[in-house]
Amino acid sequence: MFRQATRSRLSFPSRTVRGLPSLQAAPLSRTIVTKKYTVEHEIVQFDDETHTGVVSITDHAQSSLGDVVFVELPTVGSQVTQGDQIGAVESVKAASDIYAPVSGEVLEVNERLNTEPGLLNRSPEDEGWLCRIKLSTPSEVDSLLTLEAYKETFES
Template identity: 70%
Template sequence: MLPALRQISRPAAFALRAARRPAAYGGARLTPFTRTIVTKRYTQDHEVVVFDDATMNGTVHITNYAQSSLGDVVFVELPTEGTEVTQGDQIGAVESVKAASDIYAPVSGVVEEVNTKLADQPGLLNKSPEDQGWLCRIKVKDAAEVEKLMDEEAYKAHCES
């Protein structure tokens, strides 16, 4: 019992020992704090961008509303990596059993990555439109463009009108 009381009376020493313990044994790991804000914004054309201000990357998806309106997606055309895009530019297309729809860039920047899984599995847009069915990642030029897009509440109102 006495060693436990010594531990309590020296909290700084205890914290340092806990930080050195492997996590599997309940030890804490001290990491520096990094401030990152992830913002989700919507366009009137039913694209969504998830923007990370620390990396200036925006991941582009279609909304759940868009995928349900399209029906079963059978083909997805995506932009080429390295392509510079301007907000509102056509960057691809989605074809479904019901219709075809263009995809527009929600923000300006350079396409850094495309979801190559969609070539073989276009149905990912139906199963997981805002997660595994992402379209591309854009290195955003101007974060102010993201702020001008609709937030979730405004997007819901847009869909209901």
């Protein structure tokens, strides 16, 4: 009986993390995913094991923009530097540039945004992710804001 219980606990199937591209969550994995913010309203979800970050805009940014009608995404394979403009978002109210929260190579972009730009309104931090970047300088994540510090930038 003990052997059976132990066996069932150790054979967990992997599952895809909802809304994030090509990331796997393994139950016994020690990967740490850190979510950090910029004052320009971008988010990066950084995986310390793979040194990749998924970039999106904050819920506050999408609500300020209004209904998004067009998203310009970076080019896969391009090298970006922290703070560089990597794309743009156009809405019925305004247009806004998107800046790289970290430096590295763009590995993947969310092609769904080309035909469904409203994903940024419905799910900005989940299904509406913008791109995935392989960080060239992972320590840059440390210079970004925590959620509390980010909120202070627009709530005061």
